[in-house]
Amino acid sequence: MNTNYLENNHLVLVGKVTSEKRLSHEIYGEKFYIFDLAVPRLSGNADIIPITVSERLLSINDLKIDSKITVEGQFRSYNSYENEKNRLVLTVFAKEIKFMENQEQEIEVSKDVVSNEVTLNGYICKKPIYRQTPFGREISDLLLAVNRAYNKSDYIPCIAWGRNARFCENILVGTEVKIVGRVQSRTYEKKYEDGRVETKVAYEVSVSSLEVVNQEDDSVQNEETVEQAM
Secondary structure (H helix, E strand, O other), X not given: OOOOHHXXXXXXXXXXXXXXXXXXXXXXXXXXXXXXXXXXOOOOOEEEEEEEEEOOOOOHHHOOOXXXXXXXXXEEEEEEEEOOEEEEEEEEEEEEEEEXXXXXXXOOOOOOOOOEEEEEEEEEOOOOEEEEOOOOOEEEEEEEXXXXXOOEEEEEEEEEEHHHHHHHOOOOOOOEEEEEEEEEEEXXXXXXXXXXXXXXXXXXXXXXXXXEEEOOOOEEEEEEEOOOOO
């Protein structure tokens, strides 16, 4: 079992703060805050990603709307119980935050610049769901269990495309994989039985490369790689 937690789950985001900080929770006297970060895509759109940060990591008062920062940390999940229902909540847990030196400069987005990258090493914990869109695009939905310290795990939804999607269709539950991709946000509408429609936001990892790891000799058993535009 791989227990190097930094390598299991490592993330870098570059973006602009788009919300005021808000108190998330407090543990043993240490306060944690959440704020939203807009991370631009090549397409010109942006992913709005929630960032959780300890009060000890930086001067919270300096974290103002429109501040341009680099976040290094991990993509994490936890269970939230609301109205007697269990809901998986995803957030980026910041381990380091740096302010860009030139706050007036636009954030550079290109294939050669790392502005949104996450590396996960974990285990397939649910049978992948393969499907095709009405336009014929191939997609596979994955749920990855990533080990964390103190016998905890993060459960990270991932989505693969094209050749990666076809490859994932036959991956067995329990298979160890290494995934490189980007964190993305996606809005959708949830319809209720009483006719109400609510707009929600989902967070997931869009897979750009995937490796199946041979657990016996720690070598790569199989690999499928797809480069996709942000």
